[in-house]
Amino acid sequence: MTQTNTLDQVDFAQNNLEKHSVNVHKFGGSSLATPECIERVIAIIRQHCQLDDIIVVSANGKTTDLLLSLHQLALSGEPLDSSLTLLQEQQSALIFALLNDGNAGRLARELAQDVKQLVAWLAQDPLAFESDILALGEVWSARLLSALLNERICGSYYLDARDFLVINNARECRVDNALSKAHLASRRQGQKLAVITGFICKDETGHSCTLGRNGSDYSATIFASLLSAKNVTLWTDVDGIYSADPRVVPSARKLHRLPNAVAQELGRLGNPVLHKKTLQPLTDNIGGSSHLHVASSFDVKAAATEIGEFGQIARQELSVTHLNDLLLVSCEALKASASAELIARLSPVYSDKKQGQLVILASEQQALTSALAVLGTEVTFTPVSLIAAVGYQVALRLDIYGRFKRALKNDRVLRFVNSEHEHSIIALLPQETTAELLNKVHHEIVKDARHLGLVVAGLGNIGQRFLELLPGQLSRVPALENVHLVGLVSSSKALIHTDGLDVGSALTDFNEQATDYTNQELLGWLKHHPYDEMILVDITPSEAFSFLYDKFFDLGIHVIGANKWAASADTQTYRTLKAKAAKSGSLWLGNTTVGAGLPVNYALDDLLNSGDDIMEISGVFSGTLSWLFEHYNAEKPFSGLLKEALAQGITEPDPREDLSGRDVQRKLLILARAAGFELALEDINCQNLVPKSLQKLSTEAFLQQADELDGYFEQQYQQAKEKNACIRYIARFSLEQGKVKAGVSLEVLADDDAFASLTPCDNIFQIKSLWYQDNPLIIRGPGAGRDVTAGGLHSDLVKACQQLVNKQHQVTLKGIN
Known part of the structure; x- marks a missing residue:
């Protein structure tokens, strides 16, 4: 495995750093809103980034909103002075709070020139310069962060994406990949961190354009595609993608891994974190080889959601999403073959050519009306909403389909439809989707979808018997329905498979595939495991292995132990372990430390x-x-x-x-x-x-x-x-x-x-x-005895799963609120 260095490990006087894959890190506006937020971003970059990585930034805080407000004031002829003053004061405050005097003075002078240009654009023709006006927020953000990186960490430079990113037009936002890639390559500087503006680009005529709201996420994946980046991390104000909007559904659970196709469907159907175009560059241009991570800059320790190509366990994830403010469009012209281009351009939520119907966002009504007016046919618009169950080929899972319909049996539903790729079941409603309805459907659909990872340490007589009993237990004990064996560990070798081990052949697979490991490697994997909960069953007699318990508890790992050493450790060690387990919410069960399976x-x-x-x-x-x-x-x-x-x-x-x-x-x-x-x-x-x-x-x-x-x-x-x-x-x-x-x-x-x-x-x-x-x-x-001891361990496992099935993690929401 190639070793790569993060910025807190690199000697920047060293010029012979090894080559590594490029990674893209994008920071949203709420992550860059205040000096304190930017300090967190600096710490994240130091810990997670490498030289030659790409940093993509949104405008700081509410800067874009202020620029939009100024634009509207100018169009209406209202005074600009107070809003201009507020804008300049906010940017100046960030500059002088973070940079040394020399750099702060330089950026303040550049800011003053930009504000002078802004005033000229607003006075001259606000409509013509709208994109240039909105682009200032990203430019200021990139310029500030790059200057700060130069002061604090390493060599850095910032790029205005309009200098290389070319799209066909602002409506379609189709990237000219060959031209953009060549321009980007010519502007990159080796052994430095590039800070690039998100959200903005230029069209084929050279005019400034924007990629729309949440366009910085789209920018990040475009850049990743151009550079064949290994990973893209969207550092935002929530710690991942959830099974429903956590602002509306308190019981929503984090989706740790999502297949690309499912994430695309979630973005299309209203997920509050995923932009519908974000994943497109990763899947279209580099075959889905890059993985997308959604992480929180406010809670770096929280496990991120990873989006990519995974095995069967990740494909079992389920979520519920909804969209209000939709229109059901009925028009005879939509039955004609000529409507295909129109449908492709609008990307409707749902289309039925046979019925001559589309479902679009209400905001798209004017554009559709103009397009259909040419055909001279009558159009009917009916307000609707949708609620959808989303998961890998969920429309083919009859049990989920049945539960979805039963959850809505007392509600008016116009029709149930499947998405084109079967990754969602959509119910069109003639009324708004309420919070109560969303919670009800979520409870019915997602209630049994928590995934628990299981690692077994100790493969002696008792460990082998525990594994022999495991297949039967998983098939007949309801509490173990979503338990997945993901790791086997002996004193010197380990077999870890994130997508799960075959419980029927696990020991054979271990003997054939296990490799040497260190405790640090084991802890590293456990730290980044993609499950709702991780349970480690310690069947070793090893005092040395029991020394890892405090690390397990720090990571929130649950421990079922037949190992007596930790439970009978000296008083201070025992107190520390109990305190750590309580703090992290880790279960520590050890019925088999005494009396084998006796309760x-x-x-x-x-x-x-x-x-x-x-x-x-x-x-x-x-x-x-x-x-x-x-x-x-x-x-x-x-x-x-x-x-x-x-x-x-x-x-x-x-x-x-x-x-x-x-x-x-x-x-x-x-x-x-x-x-x-x-x-x-x-x-x-x-x-x-x-x-x-x-x-x-x-x-x-x-x-x-x-x-x-x-x-x-x-x-x-x-x-x-x-x-x-x-x-x-x-x-x-x-x-x-x-x-x-x-x-x-x-x-x-x-x-x-x-x-x-x-x-x-x-x-x-x-x-x-x-x-x-x-x-x-x-x-x-x-x-004593292998059967009763293994049975006692299974009893603890069932008890742990029963306690964990309804456990909820606190969702940290920042700017999303």
Whole structure:
């Protein structure tokens, strides 16, 4: 992979920078409105741009509106003084707030000359110079940003797009690609950042033209097409494209990835962020190889929406859009073949040649009337609106089509129609589309469209079983309907596929395709994942991997962990992790850290959430020690029984891990914390069943000398037997008179004790609380095993998905309001 340098990584004295693909970054007016906004833009450029990239700018803030106002005042003969003063003061304020004295003085003098020219145009012929007047906003914006980049970051120059961008006329805005490309190439300067005016261009006769409202977005994709740019980022006032206008539909969700065709349809049908022509240059001229990103300059950390060519998961995205102020046009002349050119020129929202009908924007009525007047036929205009479900070939998805119709069954609908490429279902309404209707349809169409990415770390015995169960779970558990397996991670290799892995062959694909990875590469991918939520299932036993949890939580990643290390970390680390998870809204579920699939953590959560207080937790927490002491009767040496358990895979490869009690100690700490107590590992007394003489030996040496264990355990057994009792390794936590007592040790228990008679390998958990005092709550069952542990992880996954399905992210709206 070719390494490229962003501007905060580049030594600008270095002249031998490697070649890289050009990227285009466009900043809208609200992103450049104030000194504070421009400072954010400078920071974005420093972090995200490379030398030779292209920066496209709109006019600062409301400058274009002020210029339009001046133009209207001049046409009506009203005084211009106050508006001119306001315009010049606003531009001067930006200049002197951002630039050093020398540059500020120079730009102020150039501004004064421009204002003098503006006054002359307004006095001479406002209509003739309308485009020149409106172009000033972009020129001032580009000139200021380029000067600021020269001061702060790197060499920069600004270009007036009218010096190279040529279109056929202002109505069609068809670009002369060959001529424009040649002119742009002749004006570019190497190893510098170009700041280019958006919105403006010139026609074939050399006159200034504009590309219409939101034309700067169109400019950016035109420049990207001319330069075969790899990526175009539209830095705007919202952090992406949503499933509906978030100003109207509060439950709208971000669409992280959109196929080009769907984005084009959204732009055509009224999406508030996408201009209908924006994507055209990218798809028409370079075959869709460039991707478009919509990001927020006000919230750089928020994931952007990416538009390009993607696989099946992105094609499942759904959204609802609407347009009011439309006209249904009926005219016999529209049935004729001669109407084809007219239809192509107007690009109507909908056309039906057989019926002789078009649906156009109300603002296009005059132009259409003039065109049809030549034909001398009667025209009927009927006010209408539309509401549409938009998605990849959505018209062919009968379930969506049915839900769309059902959502509108109580509303008057003139007709349902499909778009030409089947990417939208449109309902034409004889009345305005209201906010209530839009919310209702959105709820019906988009309610189950949240996409959850799933990464599984740890592909050992339990991890493999988890993946074996996954296909069946996805097919039969409704909460998992939109879960997509996108990554498998082992200790050294990873297979990440943004468009999803085949759950049926994931392990085979991993063995054939996985590559080495670093933690930074894994975190980098997770940072930019294109899903509504990302869930990582940690089935590793690795303490090192648990050190990544704080980074996962910083990124808003949800963690389901069988890994005990993080949940039993030192107190400060544990507090930090809990605080980070709470701050980012990350779920952290770990039922399988204790008791495999037994719902002990769930029980504690339920009691606490119901208002109960936990006073004691005790039990047999180790399946290995449960097996050993249920079987041990002193008829054979304890060391022989231990080796038998090792041979059956019941113990760890080094049985001292089980006999040390450390695993039970950690489990008790996890449960005590889950019960609401702040406890550290050192607060729990732990009896190590391995004599000191055997603790530091190699595993092989320990097993050779394991018979040194026999005398102690035989003595403990015989002493208990004399009392009609037994020995068991017990974990106990209690709160007595405000004092916490906790420990794990070998205890002598009466034969009728609840912990005395278990099925070998079973765990048992006893919980005493305000509600369960005289008759404690007991949870008992297998505390180990690949099926129950994998099942416990799936239980956590379902719980997480149920909690996330209705989670809403706050939409940050700036200038769009």
